[in-house]
Amino acid sequence: MKLNFRPLAILTVVLLWTLSACQKDKELPDVNKTADKPLVVETTEPTKPTTPTTPTTPTTPTTPTTPSGPGVDCCRTKNVIIVIVDGARYSETWGDYSRENVANQYKLYPEAVLLGNFKNNGVTNTEPGHAAITTGVYEELDNFGQQTPTYPSLFQQFLKSTGLPAEKAWLIASKDKLEVLGNATKDEWAGKYLPRTDCGPSGIYSGHRSDRMTVGKAKFVMDQYHPNLMLINLKDPDSYGHSNLWDSYIQALKNSDAHIKDIYDHIQDDPIYKDQTTLIVTNDHGRHLDHIANGFIDHGDGCEGCRHIQFFAIGPDFKKGLGFQTPYEQIDIAPTIARMLGFKMDYSKGRVMNDLFK
Numbered sequence: 439m440k441l442n443f444r445p446l447a448i449l450t451v452v453l454l455w456t457l458s459a460c461q462k463d464k465e466l467p468d469v470n471k472t473a474d475k476p477l478v479v480e481t482t483e484p485t486k487p488t489t490p491t492t493p494t495t496p497t498t499p500t501t502p503t504t505p506s507g508p509g510v511d512c513c514r515t516k517n518v519i520i521v522i523v524d525g526a527r528y529s530e531t532w533g534d535y536s537r538e539n540v541a542n543q544y545k546l547y548p549e550a551v552l553l554g555n556f557k558n559n560g561v562t563n564t565e566p567g568h569a570a571i572t573t574g575v576y577e578e579l580d581n582f583g584q585q586t587p588t589y590p591s592l593f594q595q596f597l598k599s600t601g602l603p604a605e606k607a608w609l610i611a612s613k614d615k616l617e618v619l620g621n622a623t624k625d626e627w628a629g630k631y632l633p634r635t636d637c638g639p640s641g642i643y644s645g646h647r648s649d650r651m652t653v654g655k656a657k658f659v660m661d662q663y664h665p666n667l668m669l670i671n672l673k674d675p676d677s678y679g680h681s682n683l684w685d686s687y688i689q690a691l692k693n694s695d696a697h698i699k700d701i702y703d704h705i706q707d708d709p710i711y712k713d714q715t716t717l718i719v720t721n722d723h724g725r726h727l728d729h730i731a732n733g734f735i736d737h738g739d740g741c742e743g744c745r746h747i748q749f750f751a752i753g754p755d756f757k758k759g760l761g762f763q764t765p766y767e768q769i770d771i772a773p774t775i776a777r778m779l780g781f782k783m784d785y786s787k788g789r790v791m792n793d794l795f796k
Contacts, residue, residue, distance in 0.1 A: 614638025
């Protein structure tokens with residue numbers, strides 16, 4: 439019998455090719471997984487470069503008291519409003535744990551930041567206390583509006599840096615004598631880059647007006663001009679303290695607290711101000727401790743009652759619901775504002791309050 443090996447050979451070749459193909463198919467899933475991995479990385483990594491070529495925020499500023507400079511958008515804050523409650527002693531504001539005299543601010547505290555160790559380390563009177571806030575420099579000034587600060591105010595520095603018109607910076611006060619705070623005596627600043635002012639009934643030497651009227655003026659200016667920088671002085675606590683009217687002094691603190699809530703609500707109701715405005719509440723000075731001189735009636739020395747003042751702030755760049763015991767002081771306010779608004783305080787002796795920022 440003759441055997442035919444040709445079909446058997448063909449069958450053997452087919453079987454060998456099939457086994458080889460199956461072996462290659464087993465490798466394909468591994469090859470595909472390896473190929474897919476770089477595709478996933480490529481779609482995510484370009485949005486997070488590990489080494490940016492031009493970092494916009496240095497991790498260690500060389501001069502913490504100097505902001506990044508004009509035009510540098512470091513913060514969400516586009517407007518700053520400072521409310522100075524004149525002559526409020528800390529023991530009757532945040533030092534009173536009932537919080538009854540700062541009830542409205544206390545309700546806002548979850549959105550705000552509070553400094554528990556904030557002080558006036560200069561002269562504890564109205565004029566020099568306000569000037570320390572506006573210039574970043576402690577200076578012994580006449581307390582009756584007879585002397586203009588030496589150094590330029592944050593209003594002047596802001597207006598010069600930005601080139602904005604005067605109505606974008608305002609000084610509004612119940613006390614007429616505070617009008618001098620908008621100017622400086624240094625030659626290159628005297629009479630230049632002046633803010634708009636509305637102090638007392640009709641400016642310097644016109645006397646005082648009610649805080650209610652001052653807040654009304656401030657809200658009108660906000661609606662009419664939308665200033666980027668504004669300071670509001672509320673005089674009543676200081677006035678009633680000097681008059682030795684304890685109950686009226688306490689009521690004035692509560693009224694001031696209500697005015698602050700009114701200003702805050704006005705900010706929130708305005709689409710130009712909402713979510714891009716920082717509100718700062720502080721004092722120019724406190725009052726004597728009860729066992730010092732004539733107690734709460736007066737102020738002007740270095741006792742704890744005169745030096746220890748409040749600092750409460752709420753804004754898009756600040757932490758929320760936190761209090762700090764870091765020792766800061768009045769002259770630190772101006773450089774902190776300068777950092778937020780992107781200008782320099784050339785003569786300030788203060789430092790940026792970095793703890794406040796997110």
